[in-house]
Amino acid sequence: MEPEELTFQEIKEITDGFAQELGHGSFGVVYKGLTKTGKDIAVKVLHNDISIDYKQFHNEFNSLAMLQHQNIAQLLGYCYETERKPMKYNGRQVIIEETHRVLCLEYLQNGSLWKYLSGYWT
Numbered sequence: 001m002e003p004e005e006l007t008f009q010e011i012k013e014i015t016d017g018f019a020q021e022l023g024h025g026s027f028g029v030v031y032k033g034l035t036k037t038g039k040d041i042a043v044k045v046l047h048n049d050i051s052i053d054y055k056q057f058h059n060e061f062n063s064l065a066m067l068q069h070q071n072i073a074q075l076l077g078y079c080y081e082t083e084r085k086p087m088k089y090n091g092r093q094v095i096i097e098e099t100h101r102v103l104c105l106e107y108l109q110n111g112s113l114w115k116y117l118s119g120y121w122t
Contacts, residue, residue: 003065004077008100011079015043032107040107041076048098054080057101064103077104 012018014033022030028046035041046057057080064075079102084095 001074001076003061003075003104006077006079006102006104008079008081008083008102011043011045011100011102011104014041014104018045033104035076042073042105042107044103044105046101046103061103064105073106073108075103075105078102079104 006014011033014035015031016034018029018031020032022032022042024030028044031043031045033041033043061075061078068074079100082097082099084097086093087096088094
């Protein structure tokens with residue numbers, strides 16, 4: 001199954017406005033999402049302050065898309081979208097570009113691997 005390309009607006013809808021955070025790490029924040037078919041998914045929104053360009057994101061995407069194993073969460077969808085936004089800077093109106101990089105993965109009921117391996121359950 002090919003991962004689905006999604007818009008950032010669709011990501012916002014899937015996560016109900018990023019309402020339920022599942023966890024966070026050095027690369028991004030993971031939220032719980034719900035597809036239109038009613039399936040729970042994990043939505044990893046990568047931080048904007050990390051220096052991942054399109055080529056690096058594409059390589060990561062391809063690596064995840066190729067992995068097919070029962071013990072690895074499957075890549076279901078993604079978003080790589082640049083949004084232009086007006087904002088004030090030094091008293092002037094400017095247009096900034098914000099890049100949204102998101103990976104949608106199979107939701108695993110038992111929490112993160114780190115919690116499982118460390119015995120840390122909250």
